Amino acid sequence: MVPDPASDASDIREVDSGRVAIIGAGHVGSTTAYALMLRALFREIVLIDNDAGLARAEARDVSDANALARPAHVWAGDYPDAARADIVIITAGAATQGAQSRLSIATRSAEIVRQCVTRLMAEGFSGIMIIAANPVDLMTAVAIAASGLEPARVIGTGTLLDSLRLQHALAHRLGVAPNAVHAMVIGEHGDSAVAAFSNVRIGGLPLSRFQPDWSVADEAQIATDVRNGAYRIIEGKGYTSFGVATAIVRICEAVVRNEGAILPASTQLNGESGISGICLSLPCILGASGIVRILEPDLDEAEICALHASAAIVRKALASLTAGDTAPVTDTIRSH
Numbered sequence: 001m002v003p004d005p006a007s008d009a010s011d012i013r014e015v016d017s018g019r020v021a022i023i024g025a026g027h028v029g030s031t032t033a034y035a036l037m038l039r040a041l042f043r044e045i046v047l048i049d050n051d052a053g054l055a056r057a058e059a060r061d062v063s064d065a066n067a068l069a070r071p072a073h074v075w076a077g078d079y080p081d082a083a084r085a086d087i088v089i090i091t092a093g094a095a096t097q098g099a100q101s102r103l104s105i106a107t108r109s110a111e112i113v114r115q116c117v118t119r120l121m122a123e124g125f126s127g128i129m130i131i132a133a134n135p136v137d138l139m140t141a142v143a144i145a146a147s148g149l150e151p152a153r154v155i156g157t158g159t160l161l162d163s164l165r166l167q168h169a170l171a172h173r174l175g176v177a178p179n180a181v182h183a184m185v186i187g188e189h190g191d192s193a194v195a196a197f198s199n200v201r202i203g204g205l206p207l208s209r210f211q212p213d214w215s216v217a218d219e220a221q222i223a224t225d226v227r228n229g230a231y232r233i234i235e236g237k238g239y240t241s242f243g244v245a246t247a248i249v250r251i252c253e254a255v256v257r258n259e260g261a262i263l264p265a266s267t268q269l270n271g272e273s274g275i276s277g278i279c280l281s282l283p284c285i286l287g288a289s290g291i292v293r294i295l296e297p298d299l300d301e302a303e304i305c306a307l308h309a310s311a312a313i314v315r316k317a318l319a320s321l322t323a324g325d326t327a328p329v330t331d332t333i334r335s336h
Contacts, residue, residue, distance in 0.1 A: 156266025
């Protein structure tokens, strides 16, 4: 008999491969579950939340939609179930309000992420971990430290969503399809993110050749719009979900299919671009083992300075976070 999709599914733990677990069944977690179901990447999708009723309800809702999609088993579970997954996605964390910056919720998010990772590792998890909780660069570092996993196996969503926003903004401004634009944002997923315009290519052409009247003012305006993208969405609906869920799914695809895809992701740097000891986004080759290689893009002088300024902001925030309060969290864990 097929178990109820919203049950704890304790009787099906013998199924190991083809499972993804999402810790945090809020807006981002539930949207990610739905998007993963539509992409048919996994045979099992497990939702976990401190509010077990919420996890069961979201699992049942996604299961209803799955009746018209490719077969997948969507159910609510717990940390022992997550430990048997190939990939665990952590969306649980504190949420920003209005124009509140991502860094301002770091202490609160760190306690939630640390608690989730500690419980997961206690059950013997050894797969790939994707971090989507904000501020994602700091939370990726927290997850690496709390898990003891090789840093390459802990992937922060980083500036992938920022890069998609940049790609879309440039496509709109230039009148081309988004898939004709190669563009990347690097550094912090936050207010110091660096839009690497020197690396932008439109059909293989640099911006200045594709659009001869392109100006620094154009770049400044687009970079500001990209950095403020999340704030505008949060102002209108209170949270973001679809964009970050799509970024999470794209990372899952690259890992599950061992693609060797090059995507900007937040990872621990060890001298790349002259930066060490923190997590930031640079283009990474992603495969079955996680981050296979970190690439160092050729940047102009202004972009190099901006990237190092971004690194300094993250380094200061991480130092403050490490020295901050680490009281245990006891209330409901939700995604941002």
